Amino acid sequence: MNIADSERIATVLKDLNYKKASKIRDADLIIVVACSVRQSAVDRIFGLIPKFKNLKAKTILTGCVLNPDKEKLKDKFDYILDIKDLNNWYKGSQYPCDYLNIPPIRERKFIANIPISSGCENFCTYCAVPFTRGKLKCRDHNEIIREAKDAVLNGAKEIWLLGQNVNDYKSENTDFPKLLKMVNDIPGKFWIRFTSPHPKDFSKRLINAMVSSHKYGPYVNLPLQSGSNSVLKRMNRPYTYEKYKKLFLEIKKQFKEKRKEDVFMSTDIIVGFSGETKEEFKETEKAFKELKFDMAYINQFSMRGETYALLKMEDTVSKKEKKEREKKLTNILKKKSNKKYIGKILDVLVLEKKEDYYIGKSWDYRTVKFKSTRKNLIGEFVKVKITDALSFGLKGEVAKLIVLLGPTASGKTDMGIKLAKEFNGEIVSADSRLVYKKMDIGTAKPKVLKGIKHHLIDIVNVEDKYNVALFKKDAEKAILSILKKGKTPFLVGGTGLYISSITENIDFPKIKPDLKLRKELEEKTKEELLEIYKKIDSAGAEIIDTKNKRRLVRAIEVAFKRPFFRETKNAPEYDILKLGIKVEKQELEKRINKRVDQMIKMGLEKEVNKLSSRSKILETIGYREWKEYKGNEEIKERIKINTFKFAKRQITWFKKDKSINWIKSYSEAKKFIKKNKFD
Numbered sequence: 206m207n208i209a210d211s212e213r214i215a216t217v218l219k220d221l222n223y224k225k226a227s228k229i230r231d232a233d234l235i236i237v238v239a240c241s242v243r244q245s246a247v248d249r250i251f252g253l254i255p256k257f258k259n260l261k262a263k264t265i266l267t268g269c270v271l272n273p274d275k276e277k278l279k280d281k282f283d284y285i286l287d288i289k290d291l292n293n294w295y296k297g298s299q300y301p302c303d304y305l306n307i308p309p310i311r312e313r314k315f316i317a318n319i320p321i322s323s324g325c326e327n328f329c330t331y332c333a334v335p336f337t338r339g340k341l342k343c344r345d346h347n348e349i350i351r352e353a354k355d356a357v358l359n360g361a362k363e364i365w366l367l368g369q370n371v372n373d374y375k376s377e378n379t380d381f382p383k384l385l386k387m388v389n390d391i392p393g394k395f396w397i398r399f400t401s402p403h404p405k406d407f408s409k410r411l412i413n414a415m416v417s418s419h420k421y422g423p424y425v426n427l428p429l430q431s432g433s434n435s436v437l438k439r440m441n442r443p444y445t446y447e448k449y450k451k452l453f454l455e456i457k458k459q460f461k462e463k464r465k466e467d468v469f470m471s472t473d474i475i476v477g478f479s480g481e482t483k484e485e486f487k488e489t490e491k492a493f494k495e496l497k498f499d500m501a502y503i504n505q506f507s508m509r510g511e512t513y514a515l516l517k518m519e520d521t522v523s524k525k526e527k528k529e530r531e532k533k534l535t536n537i538l539k540k541k542s543n544k545k546y547i548g549k550i551l552d553v554l555v556l557e558k559k560e561d562y563y564i565g566k567s568w569d570y571r572t573v574k575f576k577s578t579r580k581n582l583i584g585e586f587v588k589v590k591i592t593d594a595l596s597f598g599l600k601g602e603v604a605k606l607i608v609l610l611g612p613t614a615s616g617k618t619d620m621g622i623k624l625a626k627e628f629n630g631e632i633v634s635a636d637s638r639l640v641y642k643k644m645d646i647g648t649a650k651p652k653v654l655k656g657i658k659h660h661l662i663d664i665v666n667v668e669d670k671y672n673v674a675l676f677k678k679d680a681e682k683a684i685l686s687i688l689k690k691g692k693t694p695f696l697v698g699g700t701g702l703y704i705s706s707i708t709e710n711i712d713f714p715k716i717k718p719d720l721k722l723r724k725e726l727e728e729k730t731k732e733e734l735l736e737i738y739k740k741i742d743s744a745g746a747e748i749i750d751t752k753n754k755r756r757l758v759r760a761i762e763v764a765f766k767r768p769f770f771r772e773t774k775n776a777p778e779y780d781i782l783k784l785g786i787k788v789e790k791q792e793l794e795k796r797i798n799k800r801v802d803q804m805i806k807m808g809l810e811k812e813v814n815k816l817s818s819r820s821k822i823l824e825t826i827g828y829r830e831w832k833e834y835k836g837n838e839e840i841k842e843r844i845k846i847n848t849f850k851f852a853k854r855q856i857t858w859f860k861k862d863k864s865i866n867w868i869k870s871y872s873e874a875k876k877f878i879k880k881n882k883f884d
């Protein structure tokens with residue numbers, strides 16, 4: 206919540222023409238966003254104050270500040286601002302009546318901390334929030350959705366819905382489960398999390414909404430606070446341990462049954478609460494052993510000014526004893542082994558880099574550290590292979606993918622098989638025609654796979670539609686299945702766009718067919734279509750198959766609505782080694798001619814005749830010529846010419862990619878793999 210507050214303060218300051226100072230001594234204004242919930246946080250503010258001495262800057266204290274703390278700190282700051290009054294300072298175009306509606310300037314664009322409510326009326330006896338933040342106030346759900354959409358458009362990969370008691374949220378007829386579903390429906394790739402929920406308000410509908418929202422990561426922080434019913438009563442937490450346990454197990458069960466995945470369960474605990482006896486603490490220890498939390502945020506009880514505890518209770522447990530109790534719980538947590546994750550491939554959002562390691566959070570919120578030679582991975586999704594289990598986290602390395610590419614007839618198939626044999630791999634075909642069944646001769650489909658498993662060959666009927674977006678989905682699934690077996694995936698093929706969809710991690714826009722536009726375009730000649738296409742996407746026009754009318758029509762349709770795949774690339778989720786087979790053009794032409802002669806001998810004409818004439822794929826090389834030309838010799842020659850032209854276009858496409866390592870032989874490829882430690 207403090208980050209969300211700071212991000213709104215940043216907007217107001219920008220609005221007032223302030224700029225971020227790189228050093229504290231250069232600042233004209235210092236704003237401290239406080240948290241009075243724990244004494245340790247308040248102590249940190251006192252620790253900061255000496256640093257402000259002899260500075261020219263004016264100082265402001267804001268955030269979550271209890272009245273007694275305000276009293277103690279008022280002489281130390283130039284101004285104390287009630288955070289709720291921040292909107293009075295904002296001169297933005299749309300005057301927000303609630304400071305939470307001030308558009309934030311995010312500290313990290315890939316994480317959107319979105320407050321959905323502020324304040325709380327539960328009055329847990331230890332808690333300062335009802336006194337600092339006041340009564341529960343929920344933001345309008347339209348405002349929240351607007352902010353979430355805006356965050357996703359600006360690169361957010363993780364959305365946190367924040368509130369002191371999120372599941373108490375209500376705005377008109379929208380409650381928290383409904384809000385969660387609405388955020389889940391926002392298009393784009395991002396994860397959803399929330400904090401904090403109260404066990405008393407955790408309904409079955411909320412559990413359903415969580416398990417059925419596919420962007421909601423399987424992580425729940427369910428604050429228990431104490432395993433002792435008598436302590437819970439003194440804390441004014443209206444549930445028993447038995448009720449909590451039932452809810453805890455139900456959440457786990459629902460994720461296991463409906464999502465087929467484990468949910469990461471964490472909790473909040475206060476040790477040494479007023480009057481907590483040794484026996485009462487033992488009940489918390491028992492709860493820890495019984496529920497086996499994945500993580501716990503353990504706090505030593507401290508009296509906070511104005512709270513019920515301060516007014517009516519005593520801080521009975523010594524500091525030493527609180528420390529001891531915290532240690533005991535931490536030791537139970539440590540015993541939970543993470544070893545079952547070794548060898549698994551986890552999706553990780555990278556949050557930071559410390560020394561040689563990147564650190565991120567997995568889909569289920571586990572801390573994962575790993576090394577990678579790649580720069581700028583912060584804020585990206587990567588797939589990490591887990592190699593080691595730590596006490597509170599996991600260690601691993603980015604999953605590896607080897608790409609073997611080249612123009613048609615460059616020898617990719619044979620080399621791919623040899624390399625996969627040598628390096629314990631499986632092959633994922635990246636060829637837009639090998640996916641089709643019954644197109645064997647004209648596509649030079651590999652017949653002998655020499656014991657190496659191939660994926661994405663013969664997976665669709667010629668009458669069915671298949672495109673790069675479907676390929677990306679299928680290829681990612683195949684790559685993951687290979688990695689899960691502990692093998693190396695080889696992406697082998699010559700369809701540049703299919704390869705780029707993985708190596709450049711392209712998000713494909715779901716652009717629906719525009720039937721009116723299509724009808725107009727289909728009446729034009731290929732030459733006319735190319736001219737139109739050149740005007741909207743000259744780069745795409747350089748590499749498109751100009752003889753394929755269907756492709757031209759679709760490319761124009763997409764390009765009209767969104768520039769040809771620009772701004773949709775992301776960092777690849779794997780560490781990738783790209784190997785390109787280099788063959789001199791003369792040699793390539795010779796090989797193509799030989800191959801076409803063989804195809805004709807093997808019965809290409811028969812294969813063409815057997816295929817349904819309705820199939821659009823018959824507009825591709827090796828098939829369309831049988832319709833366009835007459836006489837076997839002419840057809841053969843045309844196939845040779847068109848195939849060579851196609852090969853040259855493939856080379857043009859690949860040449861643009863400077864990260865390809867060009868090789869001439871199998872032994873060179875082998876050396877590259879070993880040198881780059883992809884073996």
Ligand code: SF4
Nearest residue numbers: 325327328329332369
């Ligand atoms: S529900 Fe949470 S925020 Fe509200 S009073 Fe209790 S501990 Fe504080």
